[in-house]
Amino acid sequence: MPDAPGLELIAHEINERHEGAVVGTSYEHEQAALLADPDSIREVLAYLKDAPGHEYRFLASLHGADYLPAEPRFAVHYELLNMPRVERLRVKALLPDPGDGTLPELDSVTGLFATADFQEREVYDFFGIVFRGHPDPRRILMPEDYVGFPQRRDFPVGGDPVIFTNTEDSVPGWTK
Amino acid sequence: MNPTTRTPGHPDYADTTRTPEQLGRDAVGRTEAQVIGTSPIERTAIEREEELFTINMGPHHPATHGVLRLLVELEGEVVRVLKPMVGYVHTGIEKSCETMSYWKVIPFVERMDYLSYFFNMEAFCGATEKLLELEIPRRAAWLRILHLELNRIHSHLVGLGTTALDLGAISMFWYCFRERDKILDLFEMSSGQRMHTRYFQVGGVVEDIPVGFAERVKAFCADMPERIDQYAALLDQNEIFLQRTKNIGVVSRERMLDLGVTGPLLRAAGEPWDLRKVDDYLPYSEFDFNIPIGTIGDNYDRYRVRLNEMRESVRIVEQAIDGLPEGPWIADDRKVVLPPRDELGTSMEALIHHFKLVTEGFRVPPGEVYFPIEGPRGEYGVFLVADGSSKPVRVHMRDPSFVNLQSLRDMCVGGYVADLIANLAMLDPILGGIDR
Structure with a gap:
């Protein structure tokens, strides 16, 4: 783990090369996180992967989160790992909800990390975050014709309509 | 030939x-x-000349180790395209966890990867303890290591037995399940349940081990190395098994790392990466054990790595039961841990805390944490977000089966369809963990 000052140095270094790419840092429970601008997530991750002295070559995990009611609401987390130094670094892209049913978008990192393929599909499946440039942008765990993104915080639990046996006549449009 | x-x-x-x-x-x-x-x-295998034949393997097929569907395009007997399709046993565990208080989440996450329930529990309890900044007592840590390593042997036994079964060696299946049952007996003794034990608690373990448990564990540890030798003797001189595993499904170390593969698959390809050695989520540094690795990353290496991991786990279990420290088995934080049963009759405060802990659950301060541990299939990581209430905002399990499944394409494309079965068995995916 980079410590808190080390994290600031990394943020400063990336911002020198890509203006405004890192918008903040957080350090809690001995875990370091960079808050990245969603539009330059690929540049940030590519820099951390390849720049000498960083070389976070292993993407341990990629997952989404919904911080409703906070704004920006969505986040995609990239858990980077440098194996020789045993250092972990989290990169967080915070995404606002565009509203009126449009889905938030983010660049896919499958070109940098092949492992991101399934995990980006999972984030799309559950949070409705579209990954631009993903080779196979389909749902992965939910059925392909499913409507809605079930891990969003405003998605109801147990809200699916169910047609009950013997009373199906009461459903509008139902024919035997 | x-x-x-x-x-x-x-x-x-x-x-x-x-x-x-x-x-x-x-x-x-x-x-x-x-x-x-x-x-x-070889030309037939390499050049694309004939039309492709598309078949679905699964979702209901005994060799797919669960409800996995593989869309395979074959040219003769050679696999050209392979697409895994998952989600048939998706039950929304992660979403359900958001509606439970923390202590009720534990039995839920156990049912994700149903062969490594102790590892799911450890990842979740460890993440919660990290957010609470709660230290667990040494005896609890030792008991956790003891059960985790027994679970690792159990999981590898099921993997080895079913793999051999897929390759036509049915006796291995029975032998492996014989030893597996002994481990389940031990789990039943310590926790009351054979599977999905809910033995780990935030702050430690639920109960101390009963009288006679240590002797049973020692007897198992004395027996097991010989059993492993017998498995090796059965398989290592089996011509069919060797021909079907050696040089089959080779994926290089670099490609495995790129695909995010962890666990025995990565170690079989020659990368000595094990979180037990480099991380301090449990005091593994006080134990003496080795990390077996392979050389070229074929199915034979994967089998050997798992076999030797069982030997090392037996050693860890032995050390854990011999060096088990005395003392409490659960932390003494009354805001998180249930008070001892005998205090409820005499202490009003204990009664109130017991009531609040059971009905509402303990509250976890706001924060987020990613807590990875080394399981039998690789890195189990729980990503946990807390908002200060008694229910988690987000529980995500980074399940190794889900990530490792991406390497199946690299193992199979260009090989025979019969080897696909061997590769899938050696990948050892658990569909409950993939679909969650």
Whole structure:
């Protein structure tokens, strides 16, 4: 783990090369996180992967989160790992909800990390975050014709309509 | 096949520039499809000339180890395209966890990867303890290591038994399940349940081990190394098993790392990466054990790595039961841990806290944490977000089966469809963990 000052140095270094790419840092429970601008997530991750002295070559995990009611609401987390130094670094892209049913978008990192393929599909499946440039942008765990993104915080639990046996006549449009 | 016609230098030999030793082991088995060469059968395997035949393997097929569907495009018997389709046992566990208080989440996450329930529990409890900044007592840590390593042996036994079954060796299945049952007996003794034990609690473990448990564990540890030798004797001299595993499903170390593969699959490819050695989520540094690794990353290496991991786990279990420290088995934080039963009759405060802990659950301060541990299939990581209430905002399990499944394409494309079954078995995916 980079410590808190080390994290600031990394943020400063990336911002020198890509203006405004890192918008903040957080350090809690001995875990370091960079808050990245969603539009330059690929540049940030590519820099951390390849720049000498960083070389976070292993993407341990990629997952989404919904911080409703906070704004920006969505986040995609990239858990980077440098194996020789045993250092972990989290990169967080915070995404606002565009509203009126449009889905938030983010660049896919499958070109940098092949492992991101399934995990980006999972984030799309559950949070409705579209990954631009993903080779196979389909749902992965939910059925392909499913409507809605079930891990969003405003998605109801147990809200699916169910047609009950013997009373199906009461459903509008139902024919035997 | 006559081995004399397949020696280096012979026109039929796959790669005339390298000796079998340089290729790694005896590269004269059923490797035509995977070694680039010039003989007629190799040409068939490498050049795309005929139309493709699309079949679905699964979702209901005993060799898919669960409800996994593989869309396979075949050219003759050679796999050209492979797409895993998952989600048939998706039950929304992660979403359900958001509606439970923390202590009720524990039995939920256990049911994700149903062969490594202790690892799911440890990842979740560890993440919660990190957010609470709660230290667990030494005896609890030792008991956790003891059960985790027994669980690792159990999981590898099921993996080995079903793998051998897929390759036609049914007796291995019964032998492995015989030893597995002994481990389940031990789990039943310590926790009351054979599977999905809910033995780990935030702050430690639920109960101390009962009288007589240590002797049973020692007897198991004395017995197990000999059993592992017997498995090795059964498989290592089995010509069919060797031909179906050696040089099959080779994926390089670099590609495995790129695909995010962890666990025995990565170690079989030669990367000595094990979180037990480099991380301090539990005091593994006080134990003496080795990390077995493979050389070229074929199915034989994967089998050997798992076999030797069982040996090392037996050693850890032995050390854990011999050096089990005395003391409490759960932390003494009354805001998180249930008070002892005997206090409820005499202490009003204990009664109130017991009531609040059971009905509402303990509250976890706001924060987020990613907590990875080394399981039998690789890195189990829980990503946990807390908002200060008694229910988590987000529980995500980074399940190794889900990530490792992406490497199946690299193992199978260009190989025979029969080897696909062997590769899938050696990948050892648990669909409950993939679909969650």
